[in-house]
Amino acid sequence: MELSLEMIRSEIQRAGDYKQLRGIRDQLHEEFEGRLLLSTSIEWNRELNQVHDLLIEKAVGLGQEKVRQEGGGDPPVPFAFVLFGSGGRGEQTLWSDQDNGLIYGVPANFQIEEQAIVYFKLLAEAVSELLMQLGYPPCTGGVICTNEKWRKPLNGYRSMLHEWMQDPHWEHIRYLLILADMRTVFGDKGLVTAVLDEFFDYVRKHPIMLEHMLHNTLHHKISLGLFGQLIKERYGEDAGGVDIKYGAYIPIVSGIRLLAVEAGVKASSTEERILGLMKTGFVEEEIAQDWLEALSIALKLRSFTPFQLEEGHYTSRGKLSADGLTKERISELKLCLRIGNDLQKYVKKSVHKEIEKG
CATH class of the missing domain: 1.20.120 (Four Helix Bundle (Hemerythrin (Met), subunit A))
Structure with a gap:
């Protein structure tokens, strides 16, 4: 019997820990391998990536739960867990690695800023660890939420973006193109929109x-x-x-x-x-x-x-x-x-x- 996306979604949402989630991922791996020969590849890819999104969303939810249980509290400001690379493009294969980052709202004062730095570091570590347990290896190029470069408040992302655009050598352009594929998989989509609008606007003017x-x-x-x-x-x-x-x-x-x-x-x-x-x-x-x-x-x-x-x-x-x-x-x-x-x-x-x- 072919599983519908709704059935997959409720299975993933019901999972209480990474072991259950890993079981679901392995099962779906086989399921989608079998489907590949029977459907058009763009449609197959679209469905597979909806499943990856559901697994990653669940991992972020479980990560928040873990931080809360360990006394880290709740997010002090809104945030977006984002995907880059093939994940950002919604084109992950059955075996993609972790290409992800975290953008959070600009803290109102120094105290909240300190809280945010600590909280999102804990969250990034918890989520990345969970994703590894689900079979997603970390990105070898370091484009991952546990790397401070890709875990910043919105104003941090903005200044990083401008630094790259005003000094457009090879490595900075590589980062810009990574950023161009950014997509929110969990949280506040407005944060990503703000960064991308700025990027498109700059290119239009230059x-x-x-x-x-x-x-x-x-x-x-x-x-x-x-x-x-x-x-x-x-x-x-x-x-x-x-x-x-x-x-x-x-x-x-x-x-x-x-x-x-x-x-x-x-x-x-x-x-x-x-x-x-x-x-x-x-x-x-x-x-x-x-x-x-x-x-x-x-x-x-x-x-x-x-x-x-x-x-x-x-x-x-x-x-x-x-x-x-x-x-x-x-x-x-x-x-x-x-x-x-x-x-x-x-x-x-x-x-x-x-x-x-x-």
């Missing part, structure tokens, strides 16, 4: 920012050779396979993200960004449909890459193995990569045109 972001956006090249052949892994355990994550998926979602920033489309998922670009007339429908098709193939093939359980965490190297490259998948992948190639050229042209105008 279109040269698009040029800086373009370099980072085109950093990962599509895995297609000059003569239309697949660029395969040459060494190691993935030899003969293809890097779906960095050779197809990341170049496509990064290109669409930059176009969305340029057009002022504030959606966070790649699908919604493409639809937004189409609705505003920024891109022709035919091209947008091609992008949706490429996204759909990239999401599907990314979900077929082998994963493993390491110390209880779900992980994957994002490579489609040589024996996973069936004839059908090769032709789908080549189509996806050709569209991805055209998309990267389109982005470059579009940004240069915008800068000349600006």
